[in-house]
Amino acid sequence: MNGRFTSVCIALESSVFAFSAAPQNKPPLLPEAVVANLSAELSGESAKRDLEFISRQHRMRASKAIRTAAEFIAERARIYGLESVEILQFPADGKTFYGTQKARPAWDAEFAELWELGSTPVRIASWDAMPLVLAQDSESANVTAELIDVGAGAQPNDYAGKDVKGKLVLISSQPEAVYRLAVEKYGAAGILSYAQNQRTAWFGENDNLIRWGHLDSFTQTKTFAFMLSLKQARGFQARLARGEKITLKAEVRAGKHSGNYDIPTAVIRGADPNLKEEEIAFSCHLDHPRPGANDNASGCVTILEVGRTLTKLIREGKIERPRRTIRFIWPPEIEGTLAILNARPDIAKRIKAVIHMDMVGGGPETKAVFHVTRGPASLPSFVNDVAEAFGEFVNEQSYRHASGESVPYPLVAPEGGKEPLNARIAEFSMGSDHQVYTDSSFSIPAIYLNDWPDRYIHTNFDTPANIDPTKLKRAGFIGGASGYFLANAVASDSDSVWKAIQSRGLRRMAQLVGRRQELNTEEELNLVRFWSWYERSVFDSMSGFFVVSPGVQKDASLIFTTQQKQIADLPRSAAPNGDGRLVFRRNAEIKGTMGAFGYDYFTDKYGEDKAAAIRLIRYQGLRGSGGEYAYEVLNLVNGKRNLQEIRDAVSAIYGPVTMDIVLEYLRALESIDVVSRLN
16 A cells, blocks of 8 residues: 555645535525525425326337427426427437437337237237337337247347247347347347346346337338337246247337427526526436336426426515526437537537436335436536535435434425435436536536436336325425526635535545555556546636635635645656657537437447447446446547546546557547547
8 A cells, every 4th residue: 555645645635625514504505595495395296297297108209209298398387487488399310410419210109019819819018008018119010920039139149040030039138239130130020028128136026027128220120129028028938948839910000200309498597697698507308218207207397396496486586586597408318418419509508507317206116316426527517516515415404304303404295205315425427418418529517416226217117106206306406406506606605615615525535545445556646646636626617607706716725735735745657658648639520429329429430340349448447337438538638638648537537447448449539530639
């Protein structure tokens, strides 16, 4: 263990973050009257009432059902008094590019049934009863055929000795992973899948769950897939193993076509003439299969409830109209966010920060754990400390209430539970629209409120019955309080924000010290240097919102001067040489993440086989895996950092990785014009 590293950390703790957090007896950051009004007005029941309608729609991107949901959102926003309510439309035609997102064509289904034929026909699946039984992007068909079990179905040897031509194949993989072999190569007539995705500790326990299935959005191969439960699949497998012949009839009326992404948006107009063109955005995603209650009707209705609450309180004179404009956006997940940010750069330019909600209502039955999640380490921001302050406040208030104490803000809905929130204050994780905003082509700080795990995600059991109004109210409070504070933040808030940064910096430093056990001396020193840069950058991020007061500037200057001296005493690594001196910059014309739902820009442009061979994509580090490394490596490209510095930064974030692996990925990005070399 590096003694110098330990002594530096101790010195940093005593001199850099001498501030310690006291128990929260009063709300953080906002005046207590504002917190009291938010607490009183936010309604989990109102949000759940709206959720019940949205959950009745099978909300596939650019479909008739998501249009119905979008119109409902817009109607409720108007009723609630939000301003500039509209549904933006962008072509979803399979051809148009929105930055790195190739728009997937619209997909609709009218009818789908699966029957087992015999002396007494038995209906196995019905679109009308449960749309989830039909895999997304299935095409029309009318097939009567024998069922053949091919196991996973993803490798040629799964078909060895089996004649599947003209037959239906039973598979354990996602249909998207199988259709090229099963249908295109071996001539299967269609697919039955019992794919088990979204693994949790409860994986496989409920064999009645039917999970969301997908086919390729861009293939010219016209096929279909039905999704089965484990119980149904095991029943078929047992009978086939006994030598029974099973004949099924599948009828599907569905298909892809040109359409539009329908994206509702609304605002609460800012009051300050100098700040009203800046926006704080509330984001979610409106798509997903019926019922999709927690994922993600819950996020959609919670930001709508925040809008209703703020608008009503402003109208009644209980809170001031915010200085900055607050915007609400309901897009399809990731692809819709890429569409609006690329097609409407005026909106992207105005957004200063985002509060993103994806799964925020899971009740006890879902086993969901709530998270207040930071943005990526490549984009340090005080915005995340604001959300954590409110998350910790709700944790404390709800715990003390559950323990029998009298607290002013238990944030309990009349029809909801009384359990403590116990939100995890979490490091950055990927998987939703927040990663689009925080991508370096946009660099918009984002707060991510989310549930994980959730044992019913993407299944027929993700129902309104499992949504807790108290959870919706608490998520609405954390997001609403954070957004309202950020919409009003000015120089006079410097001191309170600085204290929030210092308090949470203590926890980050404790995590830093804990991580040293995993590292050798060189990587330990690299880690502490990165941490120093990160904390200074969090402080500097305040200046993007307001002029930091002279008193706070002086205090911070003293602290960071001490820090710089401590860092300067650390042994220095050798100056970069060779490839380590290479500097890359990002192509400003290609905006967005490399991967999204249904389309992967990197794989498409670089080539599927070559992309699969890139080592960084497959890399498993101490604290992250390939996709996370790749995301941050590209984020760290800024035309100033050299290759050595990019390697050092991503190694500090997720664990050591060699420079040649990072360079291989950057050269691949260079070959498709995402980045270019400056030297």
